Amino acid sequence: MSVLIKNGLVVTASGSYHADVFVEGEKIKAIGSDLAPSVKADEVIEAKGKYILPGAIDPHTHLAMPFMGTTSKDDFETGTTAAACGGTTTVVDFVLQNKGESLYDTVERKKGIADGKVAVDYSLHPAVLDPRPEVIAEVKKAAREYGTPSFKIFLFYDFRVDDYTMIRLLEETKKYGGLVQVHAENFDIVRRLNENFESAGTLSPLYHARAHAILAEEEAVDKAAKMVEFTGSRIYIVHLSSKEGMWKIKKARDRGIEMYAETCPQYLTLNEDRYEEPNWQGAKYVMSPPLRPKDSSDELWLGLKYGDVQTIGTDHCPFDFKGQKDMFGTDDYKKIPNGAPGIETMLMLMHSEGVVKGRISLEQMVAAVSTNTAKMFGLTSKGEVAAGKDADLVIFDPKQKFIVSRDKLHMNVDYTPWEGWELTGMPAAVYSRGRRVAEWDGKQMKFVGEVGAGRFVKRDPRDPA
Ligand code: URP
Ligand code: ZN
Ligand code: ZN
Numbered sequence: 252m253s254v255l256i257k258n259g260l261v262v263t264a265s266g267s268y269h270a271d272v273f274v275e276g277e278k279i280k281a282i283g284s285d286l287a288p289s290v291k292a293d294e295v296i297e298a299k300g301k302y303i304l305p306g307a308i309d310p311h312t313h314l315a316m317p318f319m320g321t322t323s324k325d326d327f328e329t330g331t332t333a334a335a336c337g338g339t340t341t342v343v344d345f346v347l348q349n350k351g352e353s354l355y356d357t358v359e360r361k362k363g364i365a366d367g368k369v370a371v372d373y374s375l376h377p378a379v380l381d382p383r384p385e386v387i388a389e390v391k392k393a394a395r396e397y398g399t400p401s402f403k404i405f406l407f408y409d410f411r412v413d414d415y416t417m418i419r420l421l422e423e424t425k426k427y428g429g430l431v432q433v434h435a436e437n438f439d440i441v442r443r444l445n446e447n448f449e450s451a452g453t454l455s456p457l458y459h460a461r462a463h464a465i466l467a468e469e470e471a472v473d474k475a476a477k478m479v480e481f482t483g484s485r486i487y488i489v490h491l492s493s494k495e496g497m498w499k500i501k502k503a504r505d506r507g508i509e510m511y512a513e514t515c516p517q518y519l520t521l522n523e524d525r526y527e528e529p530n531w532q533g534a535k536y537v538m539s540p541p542l543r544p545k546d547s548s549d550e551l552w553l554g555l556k557y558g559d560v561q562t563i564g565t566d567h568c569p570f571d572f573k574g575q576k577d578m579f580g581t582d583d584y585k586k587i588p589n590g591a592p593g594i595e596t597m598l599m600l601m602h603s604e605g606v607v608k609g610r611i612s613l614e615q616m617v618a619a620v621s622t623n624t625a626k627m628f629g630l631t632s633k634g635e636v637a638a639g640k641d642a643d644l645v646i647f648d649p650k651q652k653f654i655v656s657r658d659k660l661h662m663n664v665d666y667t668p669w670e671g672w673e674l675t676g677m678p679a680a681v682y683s684r685g686r687r688v689a690e691w692d693g694k695q696m697k698f699v700g701e702v703g704a705g706r707f708v709k710r711d712p713r714d715p716a
Contacts, residue, residue, distance in 0.1 A: 252294075253280075253290070254273075254292055254685065255286060256271065256272045257286075257299075259303035262302050263617060264618035264622040267302075267613060267614060274682070277642060278641060279637065298646050302646070303646060305635050307598045308341040308343070308621050309565050309597060310343045312345070313345055318347075318589075320578070324569045324575065327365040329662065331370040332370045334371055336681070336698055337597060337678070338599070338645040341371060341633055342594070343401075344376070345376050345403055346358060346376070346377055346378065347410070349380075349381070353386065354379075354386060362375070369702070369706070370683075371683045378405065390420065390424060397709075400430060401487070402429060402432065407437075408434075408539075417433070418482060421479060421486065428714055429713075430485065430486075431485075435491075436463060437467040444462040444464060454583045456533030457527055457533060459526070460523050460542060463540050468496040469499055472491075476503035488500060488511070491518070493543050494551065497512065497554050500559060504559070511562070512554070513560070516593055516597055516600040517538070518548060521536065523544055525668075534577065535572055535668060537589055538589050555605070556610065563597060563601060567593050567594035569590065591668055592667060593668070599655075599674050602676040603674035606649075607649075628710055629712060632708075642685040646681075647677070648679045651675070651691065653677045653695070655670060687700070
């Protein structure tokens with residue numbers, strides 16, 4: 252199968268230009284002007300007025316993940332179908348290690364859940380929860396053989412790790428070209444605030460946000476920076492939520508500490524007033540870290556623009572509002588499963604709220620949703636519209652309007668945090684390794700791919716220093 256996409260604006264992280272893109276089989280074969288006479292294409296698509304983007308890469312999803320007494324609602328089939336419809340052609344999902352499990356078994360267990368159900372390509376980050384010496388020693392194999400060179404640690408939740416584990420993982424990843432990713436919130440600050448709110452009887456969803464104070468994020472980011480300084484390694488902060496946390500990262504980077512940050516559409520576009528929505532609807536936004544005041548969103552946009560934040564992930568961890576968020580009662584925010592849906596809406600929100608509103612350029616968007624992410628996580632064949640790369644492409648119509656509504660999305664969850672938002676710019680067609688997987692049908696995105704056609708992608712470690 253071959254496809255010629257004509258006259259689109261090819262967008263890369265460093266610039267944009269009008270060209271034709273020729274896809275043969277799974278790869279981008281050629282890019283140039285007026286390719287029609289020199290290639291034989293099974294399908295020709297006119298893309299005048301449209302952008303040709305690399306498929307978005309979501310480095311932070313929790314599909315079919317057991318968590319806080321329940322399981323995140325999207326499985327690999329519904330989650331990656333929704334991703335495809337949003338223009339995301341690769342997801343990197345988290346798998347939480349079980350007690351006693353090797354990293355190999357951890358990764359294989361989730362591959363067993365995913366394989367055959369995946370509509371776009373995927374990879375996995377093992378999260379280290381049981382850091383036995385043999386698990387730390389397995390970092391080398393995970394980075395070089397399993398194709399999973401990134402390792403998540405949590406400084407929060409019951410399964411958080413201690414500083415020694417962080418140090419050992421930083422040392423091992425430095426040796427073998429891996430990357431530690433960290434959920435940066437200080438557990439004991441949140442714990443003490445939880446106790447205070449418990450005593451005061453203030454237990455509505457708003458107090459989830461108050462308990463997960465910005466100070467807890469700042470402290471954990473600072474600690475991570477110190478550990479990187481101590482080991483000479485590098486680290487990636489997941490789901491950065493606050494301007495204060497970002498300033499800590501910036502300060503560390505200015506001192507030559509290799510620290511990277513990911514933020515999420517929810518921290519850029521939603522704020523803490525959401526927790527006060529009537530009828531306990533604030534529970535929809537109970538996630539960790541929580542939504543922050545608007546000045547944090549404004550600064551995070553600036554961070555993306557000026558390079559202090561490198562990537563966007565969704566932290567897609569969906570729980571139904573009815574049946575899951577409320578399954579342990581509505582009388583205490585601590586019982587609410589933490590997480591929110593977003594796997595389908597990343598690219599459209601980043602374009603409409605970011606590019607259209609002038610907060611970031613088109614090229615900066617492409618860098619943050621695809622190119623930087625591919626480089627950060629060793630997805631060597633992805634993240635760029637360039638000859639030789641996988642034909643993971645989005646033909647994007649920058650003028651197409653879409654009113655976000657749960658009914659028009661494909662995620663298997665009963666709400667979206669952006670219900671009713673009017674967005675500008677939607678994918679016209681989405682390709683995963685040269686196969687069309689989603690298209691605009693005039694009213695909404697339609698999945699036209701094949702469940703099971705997505706593959707596990709082995710990622711490359713960075714060349715060790
Ligand atoms: O609230 C969140 N973010 N839930 C998912 C787990 C995590 O911390 O990333
Ligand atoms: Zn987290
Ligand atoms: Zn997460």
